[in-house]
Amino acid sequence: MGSAQTTHEERARSNIEQVNKQAGANPVRIGIVTPLNEPGDPTAGELVTRGAFLGAEYVREHGGTRGGRQIEFVLYDDQATAAQEGMARSSAAQMTKLALVDGVVAAMGQWHLRTTPWVVDVASRYDLPIFVENGHSLITAQKRRNVFRSYFSIADRVPVMLDFAASQGMRRIGLLAADTVFGAQMADTLVEYGTQRHGMEFLRFDFPQDDTIDFRHELRAIKDFKPDLFINGAVIKTNYMIVEQAAEVGLRPGIPMMVTFGFPLRSDDFWRLSGENGVGTMWPAMRYRPSWEGLTDIGRWFIDRYVERYGAFPPDTALTHFTDVTIIAAALDAARSDSREDLLDALETMEFPTWRGPLRFERGPAHWHHNAPELALLQYQKYQQSFDDSAIIYPPQTATAAYLPPSAA
Numbered sequence: 001m002g003s004a005q006t007t008h009e010e011r012a013r014s015n016i017e018q019v020n021k022q023a024g025a026n027p028v029r030i031g032i033v034t035p036l037n038e039p040g041d042p043t044a045g046e047l048v049t050r051g052a053f054l055g056a057e058y059v060r061e062h063g064g065t066r067g068g069r070q071i072e073f074v075l076y077d078d079q080a081t082a083a084q085e086g087m088a089r090s091s092a093a094q095m096t097k098l099a100l101v102d103g104v105v106a107a108m109g110q111w112h113l114r115t116t117p118w119v120v121d122v123a124s125r126y127d128l129p130i131f132v133e134n135g136h137s138l139i140t141a142q143k144r145r146n147v148f149r150s151y152f153s154i155a156d157r158v159p160v161m162l163d164f165a166a167s168q169g170m171r172r173i174g175l176l177a178a179d180t181v182f183g184a185q186m187a188d189t190l191v192e193y194g195t196q197r198h199g200m201e202f203l204r205f206d207f208p209q210d211d212t213i214d215f216r217h218e219l220r221a222i223k224d225f226k227p228d229l230f231i232n233g234a235v236i237k238t239n240y241m242i243v244e245q246a247a248e249v250g251l252r253p254g255i256p257m258m259v260t261f262g263f264p265l266r267s268d269d270f271w272r273l274s275g276e277n278g279v280g281t282m283w284p285a286m287r288y289r290p291s292w293e294g295l296t297d298i299g300r301w302f303i304d305r306y307v308e309r310y311g312a313f314p315p316d317t318a319l320t321h322f323t324d325v326t327i328i329a330a331a332l333d334a335a336r337s338d339s340r341e342d343l344l345d346a347l348e349t350m351e352f353p354t355w356r357g358p359l360r361f362e363r364g365p366a367h368w369h370h371n372a373p374e375l376a377l378l379q380y381q382k383y384q385q386s387f388d389d390s391a392i393i394y395p396p397q398t399a400t401a402a403y404l405p406p407s408a409a
Helices: 008-021 042-061 087-100 116-125 154-167 181-198 216-224 238-248 267-278 297-310 316-334 340-349
Strands: 028-034 071-077 106-110 130-132 172-178 201-207 229-233 257-259 282-286 351-354 357-360 375-379 391-394
Touching: 008 042, 008 071, 028 042, 028 087, 028 316, 042 071, 042 106, 042 297, 042 316, 071 087, 087 106, 087 116, 106 116, 106 316, 116 130, 130 316, 154 181, 154 282, 154 375, 154 391, 172 181, 172 216, 181 201, 181 229, 201 216, 216 238, 229 238, 238 257, 238 267, 297 316, 297 351, 316 340, 316 351
Parallel strands: 028 071, 028 106, 106 130, 172 201, 172 229, 229 257, 257 282
Antiparallel strands: 282 375, 351 357, 375 391
């Protein structure tokens, strides 16, 4: 992703510097608190800034907001002090600076589920609108006025995964899950939904994400279980270790594999790190690609500009942050003033144009301000297939290809 001579953080900060150079006088300030270094996922942090960069560019080219004002970002690495005091304290400290000192009207960029509750607590204390772009199932169920999400949660993706599995007669599921907040929430939801809805049987192993590098014992046990499906519930780094070791012990490619989040969307990284062992991988994702007829003009603007700027199809991480910047700008443009309180009023009452059509944030019975896109199950069916060429295999009414079982790969 970019020059090998620079780091994710350097490229991310370069994106933001380019925006801020064109912000002009009296800009609207939006905060970004996102991982730019390990132990977080700095690849995601860089994608966050790419989406924000293009969001600000779109706003600028379409007249700005509040009479021509432009967007300026304040960027913090939520991993800044993680090595000394942990990810939660580090992320909360960065958000405190944003909310209390930097005068931002809204915040965005949270990627890790383990840091999100802390960051949201800080934002809520200061009535700061915050957009959460990860799958935390509970964060919008807390019904906070200042929390918004246009992305999908764990609870949104599990039915797509397991309803498909049930449709294929898959009943015995091997599951390997990281002990992170995401990994645990994902595994718990999979087991609960699968057993209650479909009568599935699970063999589940949890592992410490931070210091596990050998999964062979668990993978051999899953192989002996003779599963119909293997779910790789690992996160950054361990996800690819498991892909490699599953092939080494003979679990793959004979048993189909599903993963729990969209890291295959980064197709260049995926094939470089998984090799041919990645063929057949399935994952839940939004219905979003150049050929999708539901893309609006703003969605096509974003895709075209991202490809022009970065030379590849944009992952959904970048898309979601682009969307949230344009929503904030549109809400500010219509708000009574540029105060946080008036921005919150506009966010709750308006309808916003997005890549998938009009979007509203409502106070639903279970969740507030959670407007998830339609999801599908995707599969790579040949080696080095690009994301935008991957097969949509479920649900049937939106499928672009039939499911490819391991025997046909």
